[in-house]
Amino acid sequence: MHDGLQRQAVPQAAAAPRAATGIWPLELHDVSFAAGGKALTDRLSLRLRPGTRTVVMGPNGAGKSLLLRLIAGLIQPTGGTITLGGRPADAAARRRIALVFQRPVVLRRSVAANLRHALAVYGVPRGERARRIDALLALGQLEALAGRPARVLSGGEQQRLSLVRALAAEPELLLLDEPTASLDPQATAAIEALIGQAAAAGVKIVLVTHDRGQAQRLADEVLFLHRGALAEHSSADAFFNKPSSAAAQAYLEGRLLL
Amino acid sequence: MHDGLQRQAVPQAAAAPRAATGIWPLELHDVSFAAGGKALTDRLSLRLRPGTRTVVMGPNGAGKSLLLRLIAGLIQPTGGTITLGGRPADAAARRRIALVFQRPVVLRRSVAANLRHALAVYGVPRGERARRIDALLALGQLEALAGRPARVLSGGEQQRLSLVRALAAEPELLLLDEPTASLDPQATAAIEALIGQAAAAGVKIVLVTHDRGQAQRLADEVLFLHRGALAEHSSADAFFNKPSSAAAQAYLEGRLLL
Amino acid sequence: EEKFIIVQSTTSTQNAGLYDHLLPIYHEKTGVEVRVVAVGTGQAIKNAQNCDGDVLFVHAKPAEEKFVAEGYGVTRADVMYNDFVIVGPAADPAGVAGSKDVSGALERIKQAEAPFASRGDDSGTHKAELALWQASGIDPTADSGGWYRETGSGMGATLNSAVGMGAYALTDRASWIAFGNKGSFGIAVEGDQRLFNQYGVILVSPENCPNVKAELGQQFIDWLLSDAGQSAIADFKQHGQQLFFPNAKTS
Amino acid sequence: MQDFGAAFGQAFALILSGDADLLEIIGLSLRVTFSAVALACLVGLPLGAALAVGRFPGRMAAVTVVNALMGLPPVVVGLGVYLMLSSAGPLGVLQLLYTPSAMIIAQAILVAPIITALTRQVVEDLHGEYDELLRAMGARRLATIATLLWDARYSLMTTALAGLGRALGEVGAIIIVGGNINHVTRVMTTTIALETSKGNLSLALGLGIILVGLALLVNGLVMGLRSSAARLAYA
């Protein structure tokens, strides 16, 4: 990675000045989500604060991605409430949250145009965009692919594009859904470093992963979901050394069926 | 996993009787693929035979997915030729190859209807389909989701659906593009077991993965791609113990940039 | 299976409502259904030439005679007449209202360059109009697009246009009486004997068109020309006025 | 403006009167329109899908032609069908001229390119997503087309509705081949044209309002069916 560019592009001070009217703490009160006649998320209550890196784990279909989409305001709870800084979410608050989807969604445009579009949506002045695009391309190791249609990118390339696009929002809360699932070891390490830097700069990280190693490297605390419910919410140390729930224990040993 | 059902559903003898008019060896002769004015795959030559499990590795954008799509006949080489059993591929030969995409594609139908559709396409008689669907659902641990629209499935669930759908084809060659990237540890282990069984039953496996552990567990031989070229083609032992190319070495150490 | 014939007709008789009056009487009497296709005169004749009708019922005598002469029709018979009138806006920009002299009126319209809406569609009415201009020594088509506006449409559409743009227009009296969108318009010129409008009926030649239902067609024609048919025509009234005047030779 | 008021008045009066002639005319309008659209769908859906899926030389040309045929002028279609069906024409022996069948044929010809062109677009969009999967599965051409048409069925409904709209309001073609014969081939649009030429503008407009109401009804039904089907779907 190009360290010079990184420092420039990673969101930093952004979080601090805006904190006054802030989104913290972000709280879920008994949040449920039902669809197709099924309760998919079951009365989740939790409180997120900046300064810690939260890793979400749990078997396939446990509701991890749903949780991130609930937090980002993309789906509305069918029960319970979500508050940001004590108030229900509004558009302004939501704009401080960025989400990297598990399955990258990219526009039918070139890589650079995808970034340009995002910067425009984020309100970056026209004159600054070219510079920011270059920085973001470098950050995602996508310089050589700037002109390529984003939809023909390889899986890993698309995932990197999605990640730097989210960083361009300079969010206070960065929701990452298995962001390194398709990445090679080098890119995984680079992205992990980037996440670490962002967190250090004050960005709250909530990351979903199935990779135990990654979780251990990045987590300050772990949320363990099982069948839509919060089976465990503990510090990383506690979780990996002696998980209190049977489900978490079975999961870590690779024998938990949802 | 339900072992009883597994034994029933995993393709087995399929490979043997058809081998007479077979697709083996499957050979790439100087195969290149260019798009958007770039050479993305660079004169690949290799020969695939049943009986070994081939793992394909390489950094993001190295051309692993392109290689699988070339083998499956989804894209045509812009240079070189691909032969199956010494002849250019025809529709019949292609129908013996199944591909699980890196990014699952599912029809806008229920999980069961996706499987029913695949069985119909594969020519399974109408009367047998219901039974086969049940077996496949069990195989993918998807029984509880049979009636759910496939497109709302979680990432891991979709990946499992794609995999069992491909198994339904009872292929002689199974191309797997990072099939466990979104799977939880239990599902990963189950799928690896399934792959092992299929291989034991005579199905040729070609699997792309970034997961070194998985590669070591499953590989008999490793293809290492770098910038579209075949940087290394060696036995698993040789590859993981002392990779001959500098690229492979750097990749394994997590410091290879494409 | 009901017996029916197809009559190719101009629009004026249909628009005036004549068939709604006549056909039920005829059907009652004979059980034969008369299906009327009302189109432009030229199209009616062309359709009849193509054998797509059993009877032709139009008002363009020269064209009708040509139709018979060329062997497409059996014989032509006069059925009825009415007359043409020039209608115009109440404002009467050319000052022709009340005149009985068509030529004088047309001259004044040209002098005043008052808008005049012409059918411009080679229909019987259009041909009559052109003949009137010619008799007045005027070539209005030189000013086409100016005050002389060829609408290239049927009678009703032309009247709608005339009313819409405050233009004079030549129309047959029946169409005018039955017309529902008169606005401020009224009859400006009438009563000149050159405004005579004769309707004729022809059986399509079964020699030329084997599919023609000659018997049924002739039966309808015979009825039209009979006393019963002629008085049925005379009985047809709209707004209390008789629209067509029977003048079959036999009656 | 009083004309518009009068038109609504006429429309209501007509509806309330339950006039038998009006009902007959509405019935024939619906029959002709639905038959024509059904015919056009029968041809246009598979054809459009085939154009979307096919990779043959001249495909671009074929697509262009189909797109251009959306601009077929009704009067020209009417004339063409007339010349075919006329007693003097090659299909004259069928004696279809001035019958509802002739109207159905003319409208189907008019609507088929619309269905085909729009289907091509809708299916092509979905095909972008399904193409590699279906090819990897070894699906044959027909299976591919069937899969795409089925999975695009909700989007294709708008296509069919576009065809329906085209047919329902059309007059130029059917008046030539139908002849607007009272009690035989008279439909809503030809009646409207006739009343317009009689200068009965508010009656014509009133009939137009009823026709638009009819279109609303049909569309409402289709949308209703669609959303209940969507709810029950994923079979």
Place this chain on the structure above:
Amino acid sequence: MQDFGAAFGQAFALILSGDADLLEIIGLSLRVTFSAVALACLVGLPLGAALAVGRFPGRMAAVTVVNALMGLPPVVVGLGVYLMLSSAGPLGVLQLLYTPSAMIIAQAILVAPIITALTRQVVEDLHGEYDELLRAMGARRLATIATLLWDARYSLMTTALAGLGRALGEVGAIIIVGGNINHVTRVMTTTIALETSKGNLSLALGLGIILVGLALLVNGLVMGLRSSAARLAYA
């Protein structure tokens, strides 16, 4: 069949003659059609996209109405515009009746629902893919609509072509508001209608063939532009 032969003969003879009247008529046809479609796109594209993106009560009803309006009968539109623009009507002072402007207005009204309804469908399909991304990015309504319209532009071309086809072949509305006045508001379709009513069927058909040729030309140009744009795209 000889009529068809004659029609082609007429078409060629007309084209070769380079008849000034014909050129005038063709020119006006194209001017009216393109203006109407441009107007309809100006309204229909954003409106359709808004309907696709919006989540407001009554959205289904609005979609149904727009779909139904695809069935607006041309004659009714013509009448409505006629009554608005006639000297006795509310917009009579504008003196637009029997001018090309009136024809453009009528056609735009006819074409706008088609553009809107088809745009709604196309954009909705794409929105299914982009929705969550754009919402996660905090894109405002207008930005969302702009993004979707831009990324769907190739599919929307078929929509615009459908509108173009509708306008190019239309006669019922424009003959009422334009009056088919020679040298003023006479266009291809009204000329065809006129020649048909004169019984000059092969001339009418010949003109129809020229019109279809025109449609082919325009469509070919659009498709050509589209594919070269697609090649240069992804800017």
